Amino acid sequence: MMNSRFSDGFWLLCICPLAQAQVWQHAGPPAQVIELFTSQGCSSCPPADRFTHQLGETNSLWETIIPVAYHVDYWDYLGWKDAFSNPAFSLKQRLYHQYDVLSSVYTPGFVVDGKEWRGFFSHQRLPEQNTTAAKALKLTYENQAFTLDYAGEGRFVAHFVLMAMDETTPILRGENAGKVLTYNHVVLDSAQSxxxxxxxxxxxxxxxxxxxxxxxxxxxxxxxxxxxxxxWLTP
Structure with a gap:
């Protein structure tokens, strides 16, 4: 069985019951990638987490906007270990700082399309989206592996993430003690090549x-x- 949808240069193809494969494809201008560095141990982070969740509620999710949330581990010492924290995500943020993408290492911290965005703190609109069209990028999941194919030419770094949605955690200790927080677009695993x-x-x-x-x-x-x-991943 095959299901497909085509709209504004975005083509989503899912071939599941027979071939046991899933395929996603996008052409035209890239979606805006909004990376959030956050922590369950940071009292300033829940509003940023809610903001990221609201971004994901738009009909253009995946097509024009891709929010991803990396949970860092450097606030775990405050008394609560973030269930989603990963030292690799803390390292990613430090590398952003090292390469002058971020002015410092902090939470909540946003990187939008590869650039620091502090507009969240003053309730500004997101930066203008990149409208430069690019060739089709296709992602295939088959036999427990993901393959990424690009129709354009050149050498690129591919960034890959798996995400969880609607993850609810009662926070028992630390700066958010007593709160029950729900997270979306939580990065569970990431890689690049x-x-x-x-x-x-x-x-x-x-x-x-x-x-x-x-x-x-x-x-x-x-x-x-x-x-x-x-x-979306099909179970």
Whole structure:
């Protein structure tokens, strides 16, 4: 059985019961990639988490906007270990700082299309979206592996994430003690690889709570997405 949808340069194709494969494809301007660095141990983070959740409620999710939330681990010492924290995500944020993408390492911290965005704190609109069209980027999931194919030319770094939605956690200690918080677009696993035209990602396991997948390409000397693709995972 095959289901497809085509709208504004976005094509989502899911081939599931027979071929046991899922395919997502996007062409045209890339979606806006909104990366949030957050923590369950940060009292300033819940509003940013809610903001990211609201972004995901739009009808253009995956097509024009891809929110992703990395939970860092450097606030775990305050008395509550973030259930989604990963030292690799803290390292990613520090690397952003090292490469002058971020002015410092802090939460909540936003990177929008490869650039620091502090407009959240003053309730500003998101930056203008990149309208430069790019060739089709196709992501295939088959035989427990993800393969990314790009129709354009050149060498790129492929960024890959698996995400969970609607994750509710009662916070028992720390700065958010007593709150019951719900998280969306939580990055469970991430990877990146540099190549031309094709990239492969084989997670050791697909987490049972993985609900969505996203990938985007950047040039090796830039953090600005050239093309993106994302969508829901079929159980």
């Amino acid at each position: 540099a190549s031309e035209n094709r990239w492969s990602f084989s997670p050791a396991r697909i987490p049972a709570n993985a609900d969505a997948v996203a990938a985007w390409l950047t040039r090796e000397n830039s953090f600005v997405p050239v093309q993106t693709v994302a969508g």
